[in-house]
Amino acid sequence: MLEFAILGLLHQSPMHGYELRKQLAQVLGGLRSISYGSLYPALKRLHAAGYVTTDEPDPRAPLPADAPPLTGRRGKVVYTITAEGKERFHELVGQAGPETYDDDGLFGVRLAFFRHTAADVRLRILEGRRRTVERQREGLRASLSRTRERLDRYTLELQRHGLESVDREVRWLAELIDRELTDGQGRRDDGATPGDPPAQAPPGP
Amino acid sequence: MLEFAILGLLHQSPMHGYELRKQLAQVLGGLRSISYGSLYPALKRLHAAGYVTTDEPDPRAPLPADAPPLTGRRGKVVYTITAEGKERFHELVGQAGPETYDDDGLFGVRLAFFRHTAADVRLRILEGRRRTVERQREGLRASLSRTRERLDRYTLELQRHGLESVDREVRWLAELIDRELTDGQGRRDDGATPGDPPAQAPPGP
DNA sequence: CTGCCGATGTATCGTCTCGATACATCGATC
DNA sequence: GATCGATGTATCGAGACGATACATCGGCAG
Known part of the structure; x- marks a missing residue:
């Protein structure tokens, strides 16, 4: 990451x-x-x-015993x-597999560099992420409805809040995907492969 | 933790x-x-x-060469x-210092065991957590308004969503605190110090 | 009846990350 | 001219993680 x-x-x-x-x-x-x-x-x-x-x-090796207090000579790198x-x-x-969206941190970084990412890859990452978070949400929902009775007030609140957060993330992702599809032909500003033919990438509305 | x-x-x-x-x-x-x-x-x-x-x-040492395939003898512990x-x-x-609410994970665990926690400690942890998350929110807000122009669509979305999440957490905490105060005298079911005099703990409505 | 699969169960390894810390330089403010 | 905060490089030990190995047990498919 x-x-x-x-x-x-x-x-x-x-x-x-x-x-x-x-x-x-x-x-x-x-x-x-x-x-x-x-x-x-x-x-x-x-x-x-x-x-x-x-x-x-590496100007660090060639000074064995210069002056005790100023040994550093630490330069900016x-x-x-x-x-x-x-x-x-x-x-x-160019990667768009599970490794790009299963981990929170990596997904965030990928998103932050989306302007360097091809439109079809962007879409696959967003949809993968949505699936992942949806699975989390269903797991959470199941666990919550299974154990609702035996949990105390605070644990319940914690799980309720967690579930809501995950739910919000799913909706947020859905909105991003929607926008991605609506805005139509996204483009990378990468400088690599500038003569990309406009065919093949977008699946269409 | x-x-x-x-x-x-x-x-x-x-x-x-x-x-x-x-x-x-x-x-x-x-x-x-x-x-x-x-x-x-x-x-x-x-x-x-x-x-x-x-x-x-530790019944693992006293069998040097019993039978090659069943060496384990791994018992449940x-x-x-x-x-x-x-x-x-x-x-x-009983702790209620910054270490209990500055870290997400530890705060979650503390909350999960709130039923073992005295009412005044609960309140101090919740309020500390709120302060911490509020500081995060203000930092985020400042950073966002400072850099709004130079950020691309995706980074902006990421930060907007992050800010909203933090904002929701603040409101959630405020609600928990409110409920803590309204419900009045919370009690721990701990078994320790059972003869607690009813004075001194709740600040009153 | 047997063989296999999934749940239960203990444990370690290498890799990575973190928080704390040390050290150093620079510009500004007092 | 001295101190203070921002800039800057770097390491250390603690500990968390994912992967993996190993082992037992119940059930049920053939």
């Missing part, structure tokens, strides 16, 4: 880790921000995989996406 | 790990169930701390809360 989000942000412009984190928090909707303990290891993995490059390549990274991002952005 | 939930469940009756997991999933509201990779280590920690005991104390465990639970159930 982080991999996708980082590549997506760096796809727009190179950035520091710090800036990356802020943008990430904003894209993720204010709550659910990402910690450095996740971010830097993720960047390290992306670097190792060759998807991003850094400037300031700008991360830039590579050609392989862009390729990887386009590969990821 | 798991510590609290497990002690709370075992406080009602001894259980297998498997049963514990099912009850936990139910109490947590259907979604957000707990995995074995969390449950068993947590039980191990509780056992090490002396808060729970197990039967079947029933976990029972100890006196120290009950004491620990009562200690935890």
